[in-house]
Amino acid sequence: MTATGANSLRNGPDEQGRFGLYGGRFVAETLMPLILDLEKAYRAAQADPEFQAQIKHLATHYVGRPSPLYFAERLTEHLGGAKVYFKREELNHTGSHKINNTLGQILLAKRMGKTRISAETGAGQHGVATATVCAKFDLPCVVFMGATDVERQYPNVLRMKMLGAEVRPVTAGAGTLKDAMNEALRDWVTNVETTYYLIGTAAGPHPYPEMVRNFQSVIGEEIKAQMRDETGKLPDAVVACVGGGSNAIGTFHAFLDDSSVKLYGAEAGGHGIEVDNGHAASMTGGRPGVLHGNRTYLLQDADGQILEGHSISAGLDYPGVGPEHSYLHDTRRVTYAPITDKEALEAFQLCTKLEGIIPALESAHGLAQLMKVAPTMQKDETIVLCLSGRGDKDVESVGRYLGMNS
Amino acid sequence: MTTRIPARFQKCAAEGRPALVTYTMAGDPDLATAQAILEALPASGADIIELGMPFSDPMADGPGVQAAGQRALAAGQTMRKTLAMVEAFRRKDQDTPIVLMGYYNPIYIFGIDAFLAAAKAAGVDGLIVVDLPPEEDDELCLPALKAGINFIRLATPTTDDARLPAVLANTSGFVYYVSMTGITGASIKNHDAVGAAVTRIKGHTDLPVVVGFGIKTADDAARMGRDSDGIAVGTAICNAVLGSLENGKATAGTVAAVTTLVAGLSSGVKRAKAAA
Numbered sequence: 006m007t008a009t010g011a012n013s014l015r016n017g018p019d020e021q022g023r024f025g026l027y028g029g030r031f032v033a034e035t036l037m038p039l040i041l042d043l044e045k046a047y048r049a050a051q052a053d054p055e056f057q058a059q060i061k062h063l064a065t066h067y068v069g070r071p072s073p074l075y076f077a078e079r080l081t082e083h084l085g086g087a088k089v090y091f092k093r094e095e096l097n098h099t100g101s102h103k104i105n106n107t108l109g110q111i112l113l114a115k116r117m118g119k120t121r122i123s124a125e126t127g128a129g130q131h132g133v134a135t136a137t138v139c140a141k142f143d144l145p146c147v148v149f150m151g152a153t154d155v156e157r158q159y160p161n162v163l164r165m166k167m168l169g170a171e172v173r174p175v176t177a178g179a180g181t182l183k184d185a186m187n188e189a190l191r192d193w194v195t196n197v198e199t200t201y202y203l204i205g206t207a208a209g210p211h212p213y214p215e216m217v218r219n220f221q222s223v224i225g226e227e228i229k230a231q232m233r234d235e236t237g238k239l240p241d242a243v244v245a246c247v248g249g250g251s252n253a254i255g256t257f258h259a260f261l262d263d264s265s266v267k268l269y270g271a272e273a274g275g276h277g278i279e280v281d282n283g284h285a286a287s288m289t290g291g292r293p294g295v296l297h298g299n300r301t302y303l304l305q306d307a308d309g310q311i312l313e314g315h316s317i318s319a320g321l322d323y324p325g326v327g328p329e330h331s332y333l334h335d336t337r338r339v340t341y342a343p344i345t346d347k348e349a350l351e352a353f354q355l356c357t358k359l360e361g362i363i364p365a366l367e368s369a370h371g372l373a374q375l376m377k378v379a380p381t382m383q384k385d386e387t388i389v390l391c392l393s394g395r396g397d398k399d400v401e402s403v404g405r406y407l408g409m410n411s
Numbered sequence: 412m413t414t415r416i417p418a419r420f421q422k423c424a425a426e427g428r429p430a431l432v433t434y435t436m437a438g439d440p441d442l443a444t445a446q447a448i449l450e451a452l453p454a455s456g457a458d459i460i461e462l463g464m465p466f467s468d469p470m471a472d473g474p475g476v477q478a479a480g481q482r483a484l485a486a487g488q489t490m491r492k493t494l495a496m497v498e499a500f501r502r503k504d505q506d507t508p509i510v511l512m513g514y515y516n517p518i519y520i521f522g523i524d525a526f527l528a529a530a531k532a533a534g535v536d537g538l539i540v541v542d543l544p545p546e547e548d549d550e551l552c553l554p555a556l557k558a559g560i561n562f563i564r565l566a567t568p569t570t571d572d573a574r575l576p577a578v579l580a581n582t583s584g585f586v587y588y589v590s591m592t593g594i595t596g597a598s599i600k601n602h603d604a605v606g607a608a609v610t611r612i613k614g615h616t617d618l619p620v621v622v623g624f625g626i627k628t629a630d631d632a633a634r635m636g637r638d639s640d641g642i643a644v645g646t647a648i649c650n651a652v653l654g655s656l657e658n659g660k661a662t663a664g665t666v667a668a669v670t671t672l673v674a675g676l677s678s679g680v681k682r683a684k685a686a687a
Contacts, residue, residue, distance in 0.1 A: 033541050034565045034567050197592045295519055
């Protein structure tokens with residue numbers, strides 16, 4: 006059993022929604038009463054066996070959980086180090102880990118009597134997962150998506166529309182995830198009585214970071230049980246990509262107190278961490294600030310203006326990160342490292358060719374980090390990657406990068 | 412704490428009218444023009460000045476104020492320049508209260524103590540920071556009060572009677588009532604509800620209550636000023652600046668576009684109580 010004593014890293018957040026310095030409730034007064042209501046409703050749901058049973062049932066029959074743990078034999082041989090396993094979150098219904106969270110939150114929205122759902126999306130995976138549960142639970146859905154992302158992730162835009170969601174392209178700023186989140190918050194302030202804002206990552210004002218983490222923690226818990234069945238012990242290392250960081254925190258949380266397990270988070274290194282505003286690695290290249298309801302590491306200039314950042318991956322193209330990651334970065338429990346666009350593209354191709362699995366560009370960042378770590382490990386050691394999403398949405402843009410479209 | 416704010420409300424009350432609170436964006440469309448606008452406001456009828464601190468991600472603002480902030484940032488506005496604007500204004504005007512309004516991150520990055528010291532020295536009277544609810548009072552609200560700067564809180568239609576005491580607890584200077592659940596520049600749908608809300612808040616506090624969000628014309632000012640101690644106008648002023656620009660640059664008409672609008676709004680507040 007995992008220790009949950011006073012020194013446990015799994016105790017956060019505190020009552021103010023803080024993970025150490027990070028987190029909190031930095032929102033306009035209009036939203037504050039609603040956020041307090043949400044916390045109350047979530048605590049009640051947590052304590053309700055009926056709610057937990059509902060999630061469990063849907064996870065099994067609608068999502069397809071548990072997702073498989075897969076031994077990547079050829080990749081292991083190729084890398085020549087630790088045994089490589091994939092946690093196959095990309096096999097979930099809708100093609101990513103995002104559905105774990107949207108199912109939990111839509112059930113909560115129903116309990117709260119909300120009649121309209123809004124969401125922000127970067128790569129479109131969260132938008133699709135939200136549109137999906139809105140179709141299933143018959144609630145109108147508005148998804149805010151940066152205009153740049155609408156273009157580079159068009160297959161997901163079509164999926165959302167077919168599922169009945171309204172997709173609102175956001176042209177402010179660079180037209181990416183940050184701008185979509187601003188617009189979603191403006192919509193929420195305007196429609197606060199009716200609308201449930203279904204945040205897609207483990208960020209935003211308390212209680213979202215905690216709530217999203219808890220809905221995603223099933224990933225790490227399953228890995229733990231599956232590795233025990235497979236090898237009789239814990240993995241030696243676990244890797245996940247980090248944008249806002251919901252798949253990563255869901256993967257890491259079960260292992261935080263298992264000090265033998267090394268944890269690696271792959272940030273979006275874009276054109277390289279040394280390139281001004283050319284990456285989206287908020288922990289490696291940013292500093293603490295306050296945005297979108299929480300204090301966390303942010304990409305910003307000397308005057309506290311938020312930078313746009315850059316990543317080839319729309320899902321990682323965000324200047325902040327969930328507050329619990331900032332805390333785990335400061336305490337050094339998790340090693341966060343930047344992966345460049347180029348490294349991610351190479352990992353994307355290698356995985357596709359060696360394992361017959363086309364990963365999402367986001368997950369390819371995690372894979373690139375794994376490719377650096379696995380060869381330095383012993384052959385009897387194990388390393389697990391959270392393969393958070395599938396790459397169908399990316400084939401067009403990757404094909405363009407690789408010059409395959411001509 | 413003595414700031415210029417209570418004296419100004421008393422003066423307006425003695426004249427039997429609500430105060431006109433104007434919002435302009437520091438550095439919009441450029442530093443020199445913004446300074447000229449700022450210095451022209453009192454003579455045009457502004458009783459209290461809110462000076463916007465531009466931020467890249469103004470989550471509670473509509474397109475008008477967003478664009479003003481982007482123009483200011485594009486023109487190179489920084490927090491230091493904003494504080495210097497207040498300092499320069501104070502050399503000419505010792506009486507008109509100035510409230511800095513914006514978001515927390517640029518203040519946090521400047522450093523709380525350094526910011527409060529610089530703001531006080533420059534002649535700032537109050538702060539409105541949209542993303543700091545009472546739950547985060549330790550961050551800036553309490554240090555500001557200690558530094559002798561009013562911390563003006565927003566109350567909104569979602570702030571019910573149970574929550575109002577928490578919102579009012581550390582509020583000073585005045586209470587800013589947000590007329591709707593929405594972003595700056597949207598339209599007020601139910602004017603009677605605004606009046607009722609102001610009356611409700613006044614039942615909980617002796618502080619003046621200013622109504623803002625959605626007030627655009629002299630008639631709006633007259634109407635909203637009937638029940639309140641002041642009305643705040645921002646988006647309409649930002650849009651007046653925008654309308655005066657050519658190729659994104661200030662013109663000879665930019666300052667006048669603002670002063671004409673403000674003079675009109677001033678006539679509105681002057682007939683607010685008379686019409687009641």
